[in-house]
Amino acid sequence: MAPLTIDTLGTLARLHGFDWTDTELEALRPGAEVAHAALETLRALDLGSADPTTQYRMF
């Protein structure tokens, strides 16, 4: 898994329209690394053609 740099975090934030300072991004990094690792596990799953529950009418 590639490390999550301040530059990468800043780029992601700007893509969402946020302009955070380096200090703010640095404060975010520990939590972001945990979240990034969790998302990597999600990205690695072989989910096949399982229907997503995006239209949430499960019952």
Next chain:
Amino acid sequence: MSELVWKSATDLRRMMAAKEVSPVEVVRACLDRIGALDGTLHAFITVCADAALDAAKAAETRLVSGETAGRLDGIPIGLKDLCDTGGVKTTGGSKILADRVPAADATLVRRLKDAGAIMIGKLNMHEFAYGPQGLNAHYGTTWNPWDAETHRIPGGSSSGTGAAVAAALCAGGTGSDTGGSIRIPASLCGITGLKPTYGRVSRAGVLPLSWTMDHVGPMARTAADCALMLGAMAGYDPADATTSVLPVPDYTVALTGEVKGLRVGLLRAGFVGAAAPEVASAVERAAKTLESLGAKVDEVALEHLDVVPAASFAIVAAEALAYHSRWLRTRADDYQPDVRERLRLSVLVTGEDYVRAQQVRAWVRDAVDEALRHRDVLLAPSTPIVAPRVDEADVDIRGRRSDVRSALIRFTRPFNLSGHPACALPCGFTDSGLPIGMQIAGRPFDEATVLRAADAYQQATDWHTRRPPVG
């Protein structure tokens, strides 16, 4: 202090019907107790004393003339401060919405009032419901009533409801549960809380955290009171397209005290086995109690638990950002730090992540359905730990460190992803006197069986009758 405040809603209704007590006496007793204790507990954000007394007088008039508004007539309840109340501030526990006064009641509030419930005030919560500890920098973090000396968290996000009901400031209240926010405070405060099936209770007029994960439900001191409240709250609502058209049964009829032959699946792997030893022992004893009452208990495991945290994060983070992005751009400094940070982490989630998480969600739903294929309910701890101190960031569970937030939501989140109903209730106390909670989960829209099992357990035990040391 009046003993009246400790009566259950079910008992109060019986006493009011027999004209042994007046709704005015009950509401006054609750208001007195709020006055005496809430300066310390910080369970309420807004107390509606005058309106509550007016409503109590109207209930008394009905009572005298032999009329009734419904099955909650005269019962004082609190509402989590994300349920819209017409003409009364609804802040979401935030500074951003500190002056927000909705024009109309949320559907569930209107239904509770139609059943005669008396709204005594609005209850504290983790800001915008985005945290399981119950922290609030704006209105003060609620105290857990089970430790009068040390500030322990009540659990959240429905922290005020957990503490207010446990300390008998009101007979019951509402909570919302996106990752455990009804069941966690119920567990840490020693009360009973039901997260209904997704679609059972309308979310219309309830401030969202995550539209597809939010559930609204009752919190009270007994399963019987939760049954009473759920009956009033539940049902189809054209204002919430996700509500079900299935009829709402009388849940109190299901409370037979009987669990003979009930098939109970005990979740050991990933639940009992991952809880602190005192918690695990209490839940094992609860399983034995249910067995002694005639239930058939066997062990069962849930598949796909390992991907629950990632899928939950992706869904809640993406949906929460969609709601909060306007304020995160313009009023970021008005969020408390932990909520601001959690919202900012949402920028990591891609569209693909969100859809993949919803695919995982289908897996988890199927896994819970499979575990229930040959069983009526599942039994597990609600939380792996009891209430930590408010300054504790990490806890030790069986020799492994875990941050408090992750630990608290570990056992509750699977049922938010799956949508199945789950009821948390007390099943013991630690040597230091802190409550331990378990949860009983059931089939979709089978809250009746979940509540029957919880009520039967409470008829056979007295954990739910114990009183915290405050006041």
